[in-house]
Amino acid sequence: MAMFPLLSPHLRRSLSSSLLRRLRRRSSAASAAAAMDAPSRSFTTTEVSRPNIVQKRSLDILHDPWFNKGTAFSMTERDRLDLRGLLPPSVMTPQQQIDRFMMDLKRLQVNARAGRFDTNALAKWRILNRLHDRNETMYYKILVENIEEYAPIVYTPTVGLVCQNYSGLFRRPRGMYFSAEDRGEMMSMVYNWPADQVDMIVVTDGSRILGLGDLGVQGIGIAIGKLDLYVAAAGINPQRVLPVMIDVGTNNEKLLKDPLYLGLQEHRLDGEEYLSVIDEFMESVFTRWPNVIVQFEDFQSKWALKLLKRYRNTYRMFNDDVQGTAGVAIAGLLGAVRAQGRPMIDFPKQKIVVAGAGSAGIGVVNAASKTMARMLGNNESAFESARSQFWVVDANGLITECRENIDQDIKPFAKKLKEVSHQGLSEGASLVEVVKKVKPDVLLGLSAVGGLFSNEVLEALKDSTSSRPAVFAMSNPTKNAECTPVEAFSILGENIIFASGSPFNDVNLGDGKIGHSNQGNNMYLFPGIGLGTLLSGARVISDGMLQVASECLAAYMKEEEVLKGIIYPPISSIRDITKEVAAAVVREAVAEDLAEGYRDMDARELRRLTQEEIVAYVKNNMWDPVYPTLVYRKE
Ligand SMILES: NC(=O)c1ccc[n+]([C@@H]2O[C@H](COP(=O)([O-])OP(=O)(O)OC[C@H]3O[C@@H](n4cnc5c(N)ncnc54)[C@H](O)[C@@H]3O)[C@@H](O)[C@H]2O)c1
Numbered sequence: 001m002a003m004f005p006l007l008s009p010h011l012r013r014s015l016s017s018s019l020l021r022r023l024r025r026r027s028s029a030a031s032a033a034a035a036m037d038a039p040s041r042s043f044t045t046t047e048v049s050r051p052n053i054v055q056k057r058s059l060d061i062l063h064d065p066w067f068n069k070g071t072a073f074s075m076t077e078r079d080r081l082d083l084r085g086l087l088p089p090s091v092m093t094p095q096q097q098i099d100r101f102m103m104d105l106k107r108l109q110v111n112a113r114a115g116r117f118d119t120n121a122l123a124k125w126r127i128l129n130r131l132h133d134r135n136e137t138m139y140y141k142i143l144v145e146n147i148e149e150y151a152p153i154v155y156t157p158t159v160g161l162v163c164q165n166y167s168g169l170f171r172r173p174r175g176m177y178f179s180a181e182d183r184g185e186m187m188s189m190v191y192n193w194p195a196d197q198v199d200m201i202v203v204t205d206g207s208r209i210l211g212l213g214d215l216g217v218q219g220i221g222i223a224i225g226k227l228d229l230y231v232a233a234a235g236i237n238p239q240r241v242l243p244v245m246i247d248v249g250t251n252n253e254k255l256l257k258d259p260l261y262l263g264l265q266e267h268r269l270d271g272e273e274y275l276s277v278i279d280e281f282m283e284s285v286f287t288r289w290p291n292v293i294v295q296f297e298d299f300q301s302k303w304a305l306k307l308l309k310r311y312r313n314t315y316r317m318f319n320d321d322v323q324g325t326a327g328v329a330i331a332g333l334l335g336a337v338r339a340q341g342r343p344m345i346d347f348p349k350q351k352i353v354v355a356g357a358g359s360a361g362i363g364v365v366n367a368a369s370k371t372m373a374r375m376l377g378n379n380e381s382a383f384e385s386a387r388s389q390f391w392v393v394d395a396n397g398l399i400t401e402c403r404e405n406i407d408q409d410i411k412p413f414a415k416k417l418k419e420v421s422h423q424g425l426s427e428g429a430s431l432v433e434v435v436k437k438v439k440p441d442v443l444l445g446l447s448a449v450g451g452l453f454s455n456e457v458l459e460a461l462k463d464s465t466s467s468r469p470a471v472f473a474m475s476n477p478t479k480n481a482e483c484t485p486v487e488a489f490s491i492l493g494e495n496i497i498f499a500s501g502s503p504f505n506d507v508n509l510g511d512g513k514i515g516h517s518n519q520g521n522n523m524y525l526f527p528g529i530g531l532g533t534l535l536s537g538a539r540v541i542s543d544g545m546l547q548v549a550s551e552c553l554a555a556y557m558k559e560e561e562v563l564k565g566i567i568y569p570p571i572s573s574i575r576d577i578t579k580e581v582a583a584a585v586v587r588e589a590v591a592e593d594l595a596e597g598y599r600d601m602d603a604r605e606l607r608r609l610t611q612e613e614i615v616a617y618v619k620n621n622m623w624d625p626v627y628p629t630l631v632y633r634k635e
Pocket residue numbers: 208209210211212300301302320321322325328355356357358359360361393394395396397431446447448449452474475476477480500501502520521522523
């Protein structure tokens with residue numbers, strides 16, 4: 001009764017119980033609204049509550065997922081925004097709304113980490129997607145608070161299934177589509193997007209979605225899923241994210257013949273024609289939003305590395321599959337060294353067999369060898385020595401200097417014939433032969449071939465010279481993983497490190513022992529790289545910024561966890577990890593003199609911040625999913 005202090009006991013008794021219930025609900029809604037109206041914290045500590053000004057009213061606001069609060073609109077807002085009569089009369093608190101929604105979602109309870117075994121995954125995605133369409137704040141609140149459970153639904157692996165079934169699932173458009181037919185028009189088309197400020201774009205051309213190949217226009221789902229993580233993990237404001245699909249056709253014969261396919265039904269553009277489309281897109285988005293960051297996602301390897309080289313010194317952009325993956329892999333590889341009870345500085349002694357020489361594999365061997373070389377002194381012989389620690393195997397077997405038409409990006413890692421013949425290997429040697437002869441410390445897969453780490457390959461790894469061999473089955477989605485943790489632990493025993501790109505459950509090894517299944521996915525880094533770049537206002541994203549991001553993730557893990565075989569943090573702490581990674585990126589951008597500042601934090605002021613102040617600056621600029629008070633004003 002404390003919530004009605006002004007009512008006399010007599011009056012309280014005479015109120016009907018239903019009226020009391022309604023009053024109580026309104027009162028708690030009012031206090032919840034008051035909490036949400038709390039001043040938005042900014043680093044400069046101006047403690048003023050600022051309502052959001054909107055130019056919409058009535059049904060337009062209920063149909064706008066950015067502003068819609070559904071039944072949580074307070075009575076005064078309902079008056080102000082002409083919503084009276086358009087909603088059921090009870091005012092719900094945000095928590096009551098979530099409780100109601102979760103009851104529906106939990107009907108389909110199956111452990112989402114079970115990945116391919118969650119037969120309800122698509123149904124859960126549909127329920128969440130419908131919420132995303134009508135109320136962004138509530139959607140992201142649920143995602144933030146239950147990220148471990150629902151990341152596998154809105155992101156890998158379910159997002160792969162969503163992309164594959166996109167024609168059937170498509171309801172409301174999300175993001176922007178630029179097609180080969182829009183050439184010459186993109187500069188004006190970008191103004192069709194309603195937001196004047198866009199912080200993050202994730203763009204794909206749909207040519208290599210996870211390990212599922214060319215899915216054409218249906219690949220938009222991956223850009224949406226990545227941006228969901230930008231909002232949930234990095235606190236990028238959802239009004240300022242933009243998923244983009246560049247539809248230049250598809251080479252997927254099934255889609256070319258599918259009458260329900262939503263994209264251009266012609267073969268992909270190639271060569272200069274292709275480049276001209278991507279160039280025009282980049283010029284257009286950076287003209288309208290000069291401070292935007294563009295993340296390239298799931299471009300086929302043939303273009304991923306070329307586009308990265310083409311744009312990275314001009315635009316604020318990075319390629320997640322090449323650079324994000326490399327950073328996460330390096331953090332995991334350093335964890336694997338520590339898990340052997342050795343110092344990280346022993347990393348250059350690790351023998352690493354990599355299966356897959358696409359954008360992801362090349363990204364990893366490049367960056368990991370640079371990390372080794374730095375540890376060895378950063379001179380030419382250090383690089384030479386670092387490169388000699390990698391054996392790269394692709395669809396045609398071990399890559400050596402004898403390989404015909406070798407890709408220039410992998411050439412530095414082609415094995416010298418003299419060196420491999422000494423080991424009893426030759427050009428094109430099979431993966432199992434390579435593992436048998438090299439006896440590597442680490443076997444890392446980015447091949448998109450499910451089951452590539454067969455029993456025979458895992459058996460061969462038993463002879464590893466490492467005291468604790470590591471298996472990284474990093475291909476996505478779940479069915480493309482090179483092996484499962486059950487396979488790895490059952491063949492190699494408990495004394496290994498296991499990581500996979502898509503989530504798997506830990507393995508019960510009996511006697512109270514757990515085989516830990518780590519998720520080695522670029523989701524640990526791309527949100528922090530994007531956020532750090534945004535808040536530093538770095539002109540470009542340097543190797544140094546990527547390197548500190550990776551080191552920060554590695555350092556996040558405590559010794560006792562690593563010794564247990566846990567080399568990546570739990571997904572539930574992703575917001576905290578992202579904050580730390582972003583702060584490291586800001587610091588490095590400042591140190592490299594790349595930072596130009598963000599909003600009222602100019603470059604000079606950024607330079608003056610201490611480490612702790614940078615972390616606080618990042619934290620205070622992360623968007624929280626709480627309803628702001630809305631006030632109407634005519635345009
Ligand atoms: N875990 C993560 O964070 C992460 C990040 C990026 C990519 N990935 C995954 O990595 C995979 C590869 O991505 P990509 O862009 O490099 O793709 P890609 O198709 O360009 O490259 C695949 C590579 O694997 C090689 N390959 C094919 N069959 C092989 C075999 N039998 N043995 C050895 N190698 C073989 C190919 O020759 C090619 O070099 C995808 O499944 C993707 O989902 C995971």
